[in-house]
Amino acid sequence: MANIRFILLVLCAASCCIAQPDRIPKAKWLRDGIINAGGSHEPHLFIVRRGGYRLDARAHYERAQSEETIRRLKEQGVEVFHTHLYKGFGMAAEKPEMEDAVRAAAIAHRYGLKVDSYIQWNTMMYETFFAEEPKAKNWIQRDAQGQPIMLTYGYQQSYRFRPCFSNQEYLDYLKRIVRFAMEQVKTDFIHFDNFDLNPEPESCHCDWCVRGFRNHLRKKYPPERRKERFGFENVDHVSPPRWNMHHPPSRMDIIFDPAIQEWIDYRCQSMTDALAQMALYARSFNPDVAIEINPHGINGGNRAWERGIDHARLLKFTDAFWTEVEGDPRMNDDGSMPSRIRSYKMARTYDNILLTYTGHPLSIGESLAFNQTIGFAGSDPLDPETRRHIDFYRKHRDLYAGARDDATVALLRSYPSIAYHHSNAQLSAILAEQALIEAKIPFVLIFDEHLADLAKHKTLVLPDSECLSDKQLEAIRAFVARGGGLVATGLTGLYDEWRRLRPKPGLAGLIDEQPSVRAYEERVARVDAAGREARKEYENGRVAYFSQVEPDPPRPRLGPYFEVTQDLWRRPVNWQEIADAVRWAARDALPVRVSGPPHLVMNLTAQPERKRVMTHLLNYRARANEPVNDVEVMLRLPEASSVRATLISPGREGEQSLTAVKENDEWRIAVPPVEAYAIVVANY
Numbered sequence: 001m002a003n004i005r006f007i008l009l010v011l012c013a014a015s016c017c018i019a020q021p022d023r024i025p026k027a028k029w030l031r032d033g034i035i036n037a038g039g040s041h042e043p044h045l046f047i048v049r050r051g052g053y054r055l056d057a058r059a060h061y062e063r064a065q066s067e068e069t070i071r072r073l074k075e076q077g078v079e080v081f082h083t084h085l086y087k088g089f090g091m092a093a094e095k096p097e098m099e100d101a102v103r104a105a106a107i108a109h110r111y112g113l114k115v116d117s118y119i120q121w122n123t124m125m126y127e128t129f130f131a132e133e134p135k136a137k138n139w140i141q142r143d144a145q146g147q148p149i150m151l152t153y154g155y156q157q158s159y160r161f162r163p164c165f166s167n168q169e170y171l172d173y174l175k176r177i178v179r180f181a182m183e184q185v186k187t188d189f190i191h192f193d194n195f196d197l198n199p200e201p202e203s204c205h206c207d208w209c210v211r212g213f214r215n216h217l218r219k220k221y222p223p224e225r226r227k228e229r230f231g232f233e234n235v236d237h238v239s240p241p242r243w244n245m246h247h248p249p250s251r252m253d254i255i256f257d258p259a260i261q262e263w264i265d266y267r268c269q270s271m272t273d274a275l276a277q278m279a280l281y282a283r284s285f286n287p288d289v290a291i292e293i294n295p296h297g298i299n300g301g302n303r304a305w306e307r308g309i310d311h312a313r314l315l316k317f318t319d320a321f322w323t324e325v326e327g328d329p330r331m332n333d334d335g336s337m338p339s340r341i342r343s344y345k346m347a348r349t350y351d352n353i354l355l356t357y358t359g360h361p362l363s364i365g366e367s368l369a370f371n372q373t374i375g376f377a378g379s380d381p382l383d384p385e386t387r388r389h390i391d392f393y394r395k396h397r398d399l400y401a402g403a404r405d406d407a408t409v410a411l412l413r414s415y416p417s418i419a420y421h422h423s424n425a426q427l428s429a430i431l432a433e434q435a436l437i438e439a440k441i442p443f444v445l446i447f448d449e450h451l452a453d454l455a456k457h458k459t460l461v462l463p464d465s466e467c468l469s470d471k472q473l474e475a476i477r478a479f480v481a482r483g484g485g486l487v488a489t490g491l492t493g494l495y496d497e498w499r500r501l502r503p504k505p506g507l508a509g510l511i512d513e514q515p516s517v518r519a520y521e522e523r524v525a526r527v528d529a530a531g532r533e534a535r536k537e538y539e540n541g542r543v544a545y546f547s548q549v550e551p552d553p554p555r556p557r558l559g560p561y562f563e564v565t566q567d568l569w570r571r572p573v574n575w576q577e578i579a580d581a582v583r584w585a586a587r588d589a590l591p592v593r594v595s596g597p598p599h600l601v602m603n604l605t606a607q608p609e610r611k612r613v614m615t616h617l618l619n620y621r622a623r624a625n626e627p628v629n630d631v632e633v634m635l636r637l638p639e640a641s642s643v644r645a646t647l648i649s650p651g652r653e654g655e656q657s658l659t660a661v662k663e664n665d666e667w668r669i670a671v672p673p674v675e676a677y678a679i680v681v682a683n684y
Contacts, residue, residue: 020276023316024283026351027290029114029188030319032401033373034353035390037073038082039064039104039380041118041193043097046087049125050157065104069380074111076382077390080189081108082116086177088123088160090132098180105185114188117181121174121293122194123151123160139163139170141197141204144242149202151194162197164204165274166212175281182285190282191322192275195293197267197308199561200249205240209270213240216266229258229498250561255305255420256499264419267308272317279317290319297323297343297354298413300430300564302422310415312447315350322376327566328360331599331620335552338566339620341601342433344370345445346413348405361650362622364389365677369603369616372400392650399614399648399681403605406591406613407442408458409582415448416467420499421491423555423562428464428489430564431549431572436461438571438598439579441590451475459485459586462492463549469497473506480510480541485585487578489546491517510538511545533577535584544581550574571598593634593666600628600674613637615680622676631671633680634663640684643667649678 044061047053054060063069065083073081085101086094105115126148129136141149141162151160163170181187197203214235217226223233230238241260243249255261279291295309303309315321329339340356344367347354355376358364364386367375374393377386393400411433417425436443443461451472454460460479465488468476473493480486493506494517505514513534532547550573572578583590592615594602599620606613615633619626637643643660645667658680660667669680 020273020280024276024279024291025287027288027319029288030290030353032397033393034080034320035078035374035377035393036080036082036116036189036355037076037078037377037379037382038116039066039069041082041084041191043084043087043094043100045089045094045097046125049089049159064380065100067107070104070107070111070113073380073382074113076387077394078113078377078382080114080116081105082191082376083108083118085117085181085185085187086119087125088120088129089125090129091176091180092132093125093128098184102184105187109186115185116189116191116292117185117187118191118193119174119177119181120194121192122162122196124163125159126161127159133173135169136173139167139173140206141209142206143202144205144240146205149198149204151198162204164206164208166204166208166270167206171274171277174278178278178282179285182282182289187289188286189290189292190278192278192291192293193322195271195275195295195309196303197271199306200241201243203240203263203267210239212270213263213266214238216269217262220262220265229262250559252560253421253423254499255560258498261416261420261498264305264308268304268310268313271308272310272313275314275317291317292320292322292355293318294322294324297321297325297340297356298346299323299325299343300426300566300568302419302426302560304415304419305422305560311346311350312415312449315347315352318350318352320353320355321347322355325356325566328358328363328623329366329618329620330362330623332567334567335570336567337434337438337569337599337620339437339569339601340366341370341437342430342445345405345443347371349445349447349450358386359383360623361385361389361676362618362620365618365650368393368400369618369677369679372403372605389650396648396679399607399612399679400605403607403614405442405444406604406606407444408586408589408591409436409441409443409461410446410450410454410457410459411436411443411461411463412446412448412451412465414462414465414467416497416499417465421466422560424491425464425466427551427555427564427568428549430569431551431575432461432463432489432578434569434571435549435575435578436582437601438575439582440592440594440596440600440602441579441582442592442602442604448472454479454484457484458589459487459582461582462486462488464490464492466491466493467495467497467499468493468506472497476507477510480543481539483540485541485582485587486510486543487546487581487585488543489578490548510543512536513547514545515547533574533581535581542585542587544585546574546578546581549578589636591636595630595632596628596674600631611639611684613682613684615682617671617674617678617680619674619676627673627675629673631674633669633671634666635669635682636666637682637684638665640667642684643669644683645669646681647672647678648681649675651675652678655681
């Protein structure tokens with residue numbers, strides 16, 4: 001009956017009879033994780049049109065979806081077969097290869113594998129598409145000059161036009177592809193690729209978008225609120241922003257124009273609404289089909305402004321998402337630490353699985369530690385290290401399935417703060433996160449909506465969360481008054497959600513020494529005076545404030561297209577002070593302490609129903625063959641009268657017993673050298 005009710009809800013929403021829900025249930029079959037691998041997601045038609053292919057490309061295409069390949073993947077422990085379905089040439093042009101996908105899916109299902117079908121979200125290959133659908137010329141994105149907006153790679157592939165996601169006619173066409181996937185392929189998993197928009201000045205100004213933007217404003221704000229927002233009520237002539245050579249978007253640092261702010265929001269919302277339509281439509285055929293998109297994760301860019309991506313909205317309609325990051329995780333000699341940890345944490349917040357390329361044992365270990373599953377394992381044939389880790393995961397799957405992240409510290413990623421002042425708020429967030437990562441303090445990422453319910457957390461970190469609403473400030477005050485810990489930095493709370501400067505700092509009383517905006521800017525310019533800390537008790541809670549998170553090297557160039565590239569993902573100058581402040585605000589009641597150098601990273605997960613906690617240890621210098629010695633794990637387990645500890649690792653045979661000694665309210669466990677990835681399992 002529950003499934004029938006959900007299907008009726010989906011059908012009504014898909015036909016616009018009622019408003020769309022703000023989220024969908026998660027696919028049940030993914031609860032125990034995923035091992036996804038495949039042949040290729042490229043149809044042969046695209047390989048030929050792209051050019052530069054090998055003469056045996058056709059044979060490779062056929063081999064990738066052959067029974068031999070599928071059987072071999074099954075034998076190597078793969079559980080989900082990833083393959084092509086639709087690339088954007090039009091269903092008529094791609095029909096033969098779509099039928100190939102149907103045949104490959106039938107083989108995979110016969111071997112007991114789930115099927116993951118690739119659907120191109122963001123491309124119309126106009127040379128064939130327009131021949132099939134002449135009216136599709138009105139479905140493409142057009143810039144302010146009326147020129148088509150393209151999705152190109154390396155200045156080539158200019159035959160790929162981006163479709164407009166405010167255009168319902170295109171979305172209806174996309175539903176035909178989804179229907180084929182559900183009815184003909186009988187897919188279990190839909191992968192929507194290239195899930196983003198072009199940055200300004202290449203935003204869509206077609207009639208659908210102009211009308212949609214204005215309708216969005218009318219729907220979002222009643223007349224009196226529109227007047228407060230713009231100074232007037234009538235938004236019939238408000239248009240998307242325009243640019244010229246003297247005023248390019250790349251010159252902005254802080255975005256305070258209300259129309260530009262709302263345009264950012266509209267682009268994010270239009271992508272979310274389009275995804276919701278597709279997800280609900282797919283679920284009307286099979287309520288347990290998994291939905292996945294490729295918007296990338298937290299990569300240091302201003303995803304909302306640049307690409308129309310607000311993960312906090314999108315991930316309510318997905319079960320998984322992709323991030324494509326070059327290089328394996330590591331600690332470089334300059335102290336920078338590229339990783340996918342932030343993206344994994346964001347995925348966990350929204351009950352998603354992150355898929356990404358993995359190669360080195362550390363990158364697979366990182367997925368196991370923070371993703372609690374393998375995720376994407378690669379393409380046939382799988383390399384020996386990947387197969388070894390798959391065997392390890394399948395053998396010890398019970399340690400991962402159902403495990404929750406055990407963290408009492410929450411760090412806020414504020415949408416308006418990062419979208420409107422990316423060069424400060426995004427940089428501060430990444431630096432504060434890096435401080436917690438290298439200090440081995442377990443934490444979760446939260447987003448604006450989560451400030452309404454902070455009861456599950458004990459300490460809140462606000463890294464230059466500049467733009468906070470009145471309700472959010474009230475929730476933060478109440479949280480601290482009840483006994484919560486707060487660590488805030490820089491401009492936190494000085495602006496409202498529209499980035500209007502508050503006459504009185506939003507956290508006044510909680511923070512006594514917060515500088516004015518001008519004083520803050522002057523202080524940042526003077527390295528010797530930066531990073532001052534103040535602490536105080538506030539009712540039942542504690543508050544620590546830092547005038548800034550001090551970047552090392554100093555703050556780089558500004559601008560909305562500035563990307564906090566991974567060479568800047570390093571601990572700030574005052575990282576130890578920030579970590580100490582978090583511990584102080586938490587009254588030294590964190591669930592775990594781990595000794596070791598900064599390149600030893602940990603994550604703590606728990607299965608309370610089994611009375612078991614897992615401390616995942618990762619050595620980010622593993623590529624340099626530098627094992628970490630003299631590691632100790634100190635667990636706070638108030639319910640434990642005894643603890644049985646073991647160590648398991650993909651590089652070790654069997655389990656190794658460890659000694660757990662109780663000291664005050666902690667259990668101390670000495671750990672053998674950590675090569676790349678290991679787990680300390682504590683049963684109590």
